[in-house]
Amino acid sequence: MNSASHTSTPTLSDEEIIKRVTQGEKHLYKNLIRKYNLRLYRIGMSIVNDDAEVEDIMQTTYLNAYSQLATFQNKSSFNTWLTRILINESLLHKKKSIKRNQLAMASEKEDLHNDTPLKNLMNKELKAILEKAVSNLPEKYRLVFVMREIEEMSTQETMDVLDLGESNVKIRLTRAKEMLRNELSDYYKTTQLFEFNLIRCDKVANFVMAKINP
Structure with a gap:
Protein backbone atom coordinates (compact mmCIF):
# COMPACT_ATOMS: atom_id res chain seq x y z
CA MET A 1 0.00 0.00 0.00
CA MET A 105 -12.25 -14.53 30.01
CA ALA A 106 -10.98 -18.06 30.45
CA SER A 107 -12.56 -19.34 27.26
CA GLU A 108 -11.52 -16.23 25.33
CA LYS A 109 -7.89 -16.75 26.30
CA GLU A 110 -8.14 -20.31 25.02
CA ASP A 111 -9.66 -19.02 21.78
CA LEU A 112 -6.69 -16.75 21.21
CA HIS A 113 -4.56 -19.88 20.82
CA ASN A 114 -7.02 -21.99 18.86
CA ASP A 115 -9.29 -19.91 16.66
CA THR A 116 -8.41 -16.24 16.34
CA PRO A 117 -9.97 -13.85 13.79
CA LEU A 118 -6.59 -13.71 12.07
CA LYS A 119 -7.23 -17.18 10.65
CA ASN A 120 -9.72 -15.70 8.21
CA LEU A 121 -6.89 -13.67 6.66
CA MET A 122 -4.29 -16.39 6.40
CA ASN A 123 -3.85 -17.97 3.00
CA LYS A 124 -0.39 -19.41 3.33
CA GLU A 125 0.85 -22.04 5.76
CA LEU A 126 3.94 -20.10 6.80
CA LYS A 127 1.97 -16.91 7.28
CA ALA A 128 -0.47 -18.77 9.54
CA ILE A 129 2.38 -20.07 11.69
CA LEU A 130 3.98 -16.64 11.92
CA GLU A 131 0.84 -14.75 12.85
CA LYS A 132 -0.17 -17.33 15.45
CA ALA A 133 3.27 -17.27 17.06
CA VAL A 134 3.43 -13.47 17.17
CA SER A 135 -0.14 -13.19 18.46
CA ASN A 136 0.66 -15.56 21.31
CA LEU A 137 3.50 -13.41 22.60
CA PRO A 138 2.71 -11.52 25.83
CA GLU A 139 1.44 -8.07 24.93
CA LYS A 140 4.41 -6.03 26.13
CA TYR A 141 6.82 -8.14 24.09
CA ARG A 142 4.49 -8.44 21.10
CA LEU A 143 4.05 -4.68 20.82
CA VAL A 144 7.78 -3.96 20.80
CA PHE A 145 8.39 -6.82 18.36
CA VAL A 146 5.78 -5.56 15.89
CA MET A 147 7.12 -2.01 16.06
CA ARG A 148 10.81 -2.87 15.71
CA GLU A 149 10.87 -5.98 13.52
CA ILE A 150 7.69 -5.82 11.42
CA GLU A 151 7.15 -2.07 11.15
CA GLU A 152 10.90 -1.39 11.27
CA MET A 153 10.47 1.57 13.60
CA SER A 154 13.70 2.80 15.16
CA THR A 155 14.55 2.20 18.79
CA GLN A 156 14.05 5.92 19.44
CA GLU A 157 10.59 5.93 17.80
CA THR A 158 9.58 2.92 19.87
CA MET A 159 10.88 4.57 23.03
CA ASP A 160 8.90 7.72 22.26
CA VAL A 161 5.66 5.93 21.45
CA LEU A 162 5.72 3.55 24.43
CA ASP A 163 7.43 5.95 26.86
CA LEU A 164 10.11 3.36 27.63
CA GLY A 165 13.83 3.62 28.16
CA GLU A 166 16.25 2.26 25.58
CA SER A 167 17.26 -0.71 27.73
CA ASN A 168 13.63 -1.75 28.24
CA VAL A 169 12.94 -1.65 24.50
CA LYS A 170 16.01 -3.76 23.77
CA ILE A 171 15.27 -6.24 26.56
CA ARG A 172 11.66 -6.73 25.41
CA LEU A 173 12.73 -7.19 21.81
CA THR A 174 15.38 -9.73 22.78
CA ARG A 175 12.88 -11.62 24.93
CA ALA A 176 10.31 -11.67 22.12
CA LYS A 177 12.88 -13.09 19.72
CA GLU A 178 13.86 -15.75 22.23
CA MET A 179 10.22 -16.83 22.55
CA LEU A 180 9.91 -17.12 18.77
CA ARG A 181 13.30 -18.60 17.93
CA ASN A 182 12.67 -22.29 18.58
CA GLU A 183 9.50 -22.38 16.51
CA LEU A 184 10.29 -19.93 13.76
CA SER A 185 14.09 -19.68 13.42
CA ASP A 186 14.83 -17.03 10.80
CA TYR A 187 11.39 -17.02 9.16
CA TYR A 188 9.46 -14.73 11.47
CA LYS A 189 9.92 -11.55 9.43
CA THR A 190 7.70 -11.10 6.37
CA THR A 191 6.01 -8.18 4.66
CA GLN A 192 2.83 -10.27 4.47
CA LEU A 193 2.40 -10.40 8.23
CA PHE A 194 -0.86 -8.72 9.32
Missing part, protein backbone atom coordinates in the same frame (compact mmCIF):
# COMPACT_ATOMS: atom_id res chain seq x y z
CA ASN A 2 2.17 2.81 -1.31
CA SER A 3 0.70 6.17 -0.42
CA ALA A 4 2.51 7.85 -3.28
CA SER A 5 0.41 5.97 -5.83
CA HIS A 6 -2.84 7.20 -4.30
CA THR A 7 -2.13 10.87 -3.65
CA SER A 8 -1.79 13.83 -5.95
CA THR A 9 0.79 15.55 -3.70
CA PRO A 10 3.29 12.82 -2.70
CA THR A 11 6.07 15.33 -2.00
CA LEU A 12 4.24 17.11 0.81
CA SER A 13 5.61 16.54 4.31
CA ASP A 14 3.31 15.61 7.19
CA GLU A 15 3.81 19.09 8.63
CA GLU A 16 2.81 20.78 5.38
CA ILE A 17 -0.27 18.58 5.01
CA ILE A 18 -1.34 19.35 8.59
CA LYS A 19 -0.86 23.06 8.02
CA ARG A 20 -2.95 23.02 4.85
CA VAL A 21 -5.67 20.81 6.37
CA THR A 22 -6.06 23.20 9.30
CA GLN A 23 -6.33 26.04 6.79
CA GLY A 24 -9.29 24.39 5.09
CA GLU A 25 -7.90 21.83 2.63
CA LYS A 26 -9.60 18.93 4.39
CA HIS A 27 -9.20 16.56 1.46
CA LEU A 28 -5.45 16.37 2.08
CA TYR A 29 -6.06 14.53 5.36
CA LYS A 30 -6.70 11.45 3.25
CA ASN A 31 -3.00 11.46 2.33
CA LEU A 32 -2.07 10.94 5.97
CA ILE A 33 -4.66 8.20 6.40
CA ARG A 34 -3.31 6.22 3.46
CA LYS A 35 0.27 6.77 4.57
CA TYR A 36 -0.21 5.43 8.09
CA ASN A 37 -3.00 2.83 7.69
CA LEU A 38 -0.69 -0.18 7.54
CA ARG A 39 1.42 0.88 10.52
CA LEU A 40 -1.62 1.60 12.69
CA TYR A 41 -3.25 -1.66 11.67
CA ARG A 42 -0.24 -3.76 12.56
CA ILE A 43 0.25 -2.05 15.92
CA GLY A 44 -3.47 -2.20 16.70
CA MET A 45 -3.51 -5.91 15.89
CA SER A 46 -0.63 -6.46 18.29
CA ILE A 47 -2.88 -5.18 21.08
CA VAL A 48 -6.47 -6.11 20.18
CA ASN A 49 -5.99 -9.08 17.82
CA ASP A 50 -9.32 -8.63 16.04
CA ASP A 51 -9.09 -7.07 12.60
CA ALA A 52 -12.67 -5.73 12.50
CA GLU A 53 -12.28 -4.08 15.89
CA VAL A 54 -8.91 -2.65 14.90
CA GLU A 55 -10.51 -1.00 11.85
CA ASP A 56 -12.99 0.72 14.19
CA ILE A 57 -10.15 1.80 16.47
CA MET A 58 -8.20 3.17 13.52
CA GLN A 59 -11.19 5.21 12.39
CA THR A 60 -11.63 6.61 15.89
CA THR A 61 -7.91 7.38 16.03
CA TYR A 62 -7.95 9.36 12.79
CA LEU A 63 -11.06 11.28 13.82
CA ASN A 64 -9.60 12.10 17.23
CA ALA A 65 -6.34 13.20 15.65
CA TYR A 66 -8.20 15.37 13.13
CA SER A 67 -10.17 17.09 15.89
CA GLN A 68 -6.89 17.97 17.61
CA LEU A 69 -4.87 19.02 14.56
CA ALA A 70 -5.29 22.71 15.30
CA THR A 71 -3.65 22.25 18.71
CA PHE A 72 -1.02 19.74 17.55
CA GLN A 73 2.47 21.04 18.31
CA ASN A 74 5.52 19.57 16.65
CA LYS A 75 7.09 18.49 19.92
CA SER A 76 7.12 15.01 18.40
CA SER A 77 6.53 13.79 14.88
CA PHE A 78 2.96 13.40 13.62
CA ASN A 79 3.69 9.70 13.21
CA THR A 80 4.64 9.33 16.88
CA TRP A 81 1.67 11.40 18.05
CA LEU A 82 -0.79 9.46 15.88
CA THR A 83 0.61 6.11 17.03
CA ARG A 84 0.21 7.11 20.68
CA ILE A 85 -3.44 7.93 20.05
CA LEU A 86 -3.90 4.54 18.38
CA ILE A 87 -2.28 2.70 21.28
CA ASN A 88 -4.37 4.57 23.86
CA GLU A 89 -7.56 3.80 21.92
CA SER A 90 -6.56 0.14 21.58
CA LEU A 91 -5.78 -0.24 25.27
CA LEU A 92 -9.03 1.52 26.23
CA HIS A 93 -10.99 -0.76 23.92
CA LYS A 94 -9.28 -3.81 25.35
CA LYS A 95 -9.98 -2.70 28.92
CA LYS A 96 -13.68 -2.20 28.18
CA SER A 97 -13.89 -5.57 26.47
CA ILE A 98 -12.39 -7.31 29.49
CA LYS A 99 -14.89 -5.63 31.80
CA ARG A 100 -17.80 -6.65 29.56
CA ASN A 101 -16.66 -10.23 29.34
CA GLN A 102 -15.18 -11.11 32.73
CA LEU A 103 -17.19 -14.33 33.00
CA ALA A 104 -15.91 -15.48 29.61
CA GLU A 195 -1.82 -7.69 5.79
CA PHE A 196 -3.99 -4.63 5.27
CA ASN A 197 -4.97 -4.67 1.62
CA LEU A 198 -6.00 -1.83 -0.69
CA ILE A 199 -9.75 -2.44 -0.35
CA ARG A 200 -9.56 -2.24 3.44
CA CYS A 201 -7.28 0.80 3.19
CA ASP A 202 -9.90 2.52 1.04
CA LYS A 203 -12.62 1.56 3.52
CA VAL A 204 -10.91 3.24 6.46
CA ALA A 205 -9.87 6.30 4.44
CA ASN A 206 -13.33 6.81 2.95
CA PHE A 207 -15.08 6.38 6.32
CA VAL A 208 -12.89 8.95 8.05
CA MET A 209 -13.10 11.46 5.19
CA ALA A 210 -16.92 11.13 5.09
CA LYS A 211 -17.03 12.06 8.77
CA ILE A 212 -14.62 14.97 8.31
CA ASN A 213 -16.14 16.39 5.14
CA PRO A 214 -19.71 15.05 4.67
